[in-house]
Amino acid sequence: MRNFQEVIKFARERGPKTISVACCQDREVLMAVEMARKEEIANAILIGDIEKTREIAKDLGIDLNNYELVDIKDLSEASLKAVELVSQKKADMVMKGLVDTSIILKAVLNKEVGLRTGNVLSHVAVFDVEGYDRLFFITDAAMNLAPDLNTKKQIIENSCVVAHALDIETPKVAAICAKEKVNPKMKDTVEAKELEEMCERGEIKGCLVGGPFALDNAVSLEAAKHKGIDHPVAGKADILLAPDIEAGNILYKSLVFFSKTKNAGVIVGAKAPVILTSRADNEETKLNSIALGVLMAAKA
Numbered sequence: 001m002r003n004f005q006e007v008i009k010f011a012r013e014r015g016p017k018t019i020s021v022a023c024c025q026d027r028e029v030l031m032a033v034e035m036a037r038k039e040e041i042a043n044a045i046l047i048g049d050i051e052k053t054r055e056i057a058k059d060l061g062i063d064l065n066n067y068e069l070v071d072i073k074d075l076s077e078a079s080l081k082a083v084e085l086v087s088q089k090k091a092d093m094v095m096k097g098l099v100d101t102s103i104i105l106k107a108v109l110n111k112e113v114g115l116r117t118g119n120v121l122s123h124v125a126v127f128d129v130e131g132y133d134r135l136f137f138i139t140d141a142a143m144n145l146a147p148d149l150n151t152k153k154q155i156i157e158n159s160c161v162v163a164h165a166l167d168i169e170t171p172k173v174a175a176i177c178a179k180e181k182v183n184p185k186m187k188d189t190v191e192a193k194e195l196e197e198m199c200e201r202g203e204i205k206g207c208l209v210g211g212p213f214a215l216d217n218a219v220s221l222e223a224a225k226h227k228g229i230d231h232p233v234a235g236k237a238d239i240l241l242a243p244d245i246e247a248g249n250i251l252y253k254s255l256v257f258f259s260k261t262k263n264a265g266v267i268v269g270a271k272a273p274v275i276l277t278s279r280a281d282n283e284e285t286k287l288n289s290i291a292l293g294v295l296m297a298a299k300a
C-alpha cells in the first residue's frame with residue numbers, strides 16, 4: 001500500500017470493527033469516528049464525559065443514537081474502561097481521545113484489565129509525505145522513553161509488523177542518529193551499528209537494518225551519494241528508528257507542522273491495536289489511524 005486511500009479501502013473490506021474510545025469528548029475524535037462509521041470501517045463505543053460529548057456532537061450534527069455511550073468523567077477511569085472492553089472482547093481496539101498519552105498507556109499496561117503480552121509495546125507512526133515515493137514509518141515517537149539495545153530490537157520488530165501489513169515485504173530500517181559514523185561517545189551511534197550487525201547475524205528478521213545514519217542520508221539517495229555512503233538502506237529507508245522519544249516525537253511533529261503530510265499512528269505489541277495520535281492531530285489523521293488499527297486488528 002502506498003497511501004492512506006489504499007489503507008482505508010483495505011479497512012473497508014475488513015470492517016466494520018469496534019473501537020472503544022477513551023475520553024471521547026473531542027471534536028476531531030468524534031468527526032473521525034463518525035467518518036469511520038459512515039465508511040463502514042468501524043463502529044464505536046464512546047467512553048468519557050457524555051454531557052460534553054453531546055454538546056460537541058450537536059454542534060457537528062452527529063447523531064449519538066448510532067453509538068453506545070458510557071459516561072465516565074475521570075480520565076484514568078475512562079481509559080481503564082475503554083481498555084477493559086477490549087480485554088473482554090467487546091471491542092477490537094482502543095482509541096486515545098482527549099487524554100494524555102501516559103494515562104491511556106498506563107491503562108493499556110494495567111496488570112488486571114490491560115492488554116500486555118509480555119512483549120515490548122511501541123508506537124509506529126506512518127507518514128505519506130508529499131514529494132516522496134514511499135510511506136515512512138517513524139518509531140517510537142510516543143511510548144518508550146530511552147530504549148536500550150534489546151528494546152530497540154523489539155521496537156524494530158514491532159514496526160516491521162506494521163510495514164508487512166502494508167505490504168512492504170522487506171522494509172529498510174535506518175537507525176537514525178545525529179551522524180552517520182560511530183562515535184563511542186554517542187551511545188546511539190554505537191547501538192545503531194550493533195543493530196545493523198544483529199540483523200546481519202539473523203537476530204532481527206524480516207527487514208534490512210542499517211545504522212547509524214543521519215536523517216538526510218537515510219531518506220535521500222542524493223545525500224547518501226554525496227557523502228559516499230554505500231549501504232542498501234542508505235537513502236532508501238522505509239522505517240526510521242529514533243534513538244529516543246525526544247528525537248522521535250520532534251521528528252513526528254516537525255513533519256506534521258512543517259510539511260505537507262498525511263499520517264497515522266498505532267501502538268503495537270499489545271493484545272490489540274491502540275490507536276494513538278497526538279491530541280493536536282486533525283480528524284483526517286485520526287481516521288487514517290482508525291483504518292490502520294482495523295488493518296492491524298484484521299492481521300491479529
Ligand SMILES: CCCC(=O)SCCNC(=O)CCNC(=O)[C@H](O)C(C)(C)COP(=O)(O)OP(=O)(O)OC[C@H]1O[C@@H](n2cnc3c(N)ncnc32)[C@H](O)[C@@H]1OP(=O)(O)O
Nearest residue numbers: 101102105106109119120121122141142143144252277278
Ligand atoms: C506521537 C503522537 C502522540 C504524542 O505526542 S505522545 C507524547 C509523549 N508520550 C508520552 O508522554 C508517554 C511516554 N511514556 C510514558 O509516559 C511511560 O513510559 C508509560 C508508557 C506510561 C509507562 O509508564 P510507567 O507506568 O510509569 O512505567 P514503568 O516504567 O514504571 O513500567 C510499568 C510497567 O509497565 C511495563 N512497561 C513499561 N513500558 C512498557 C512497554 N513499552 N512495553 C511493555 N511493557 C512496558 C514495565 O515493564 C513495568 O512492568 P512491571 O510492572 O514491572 O511488570
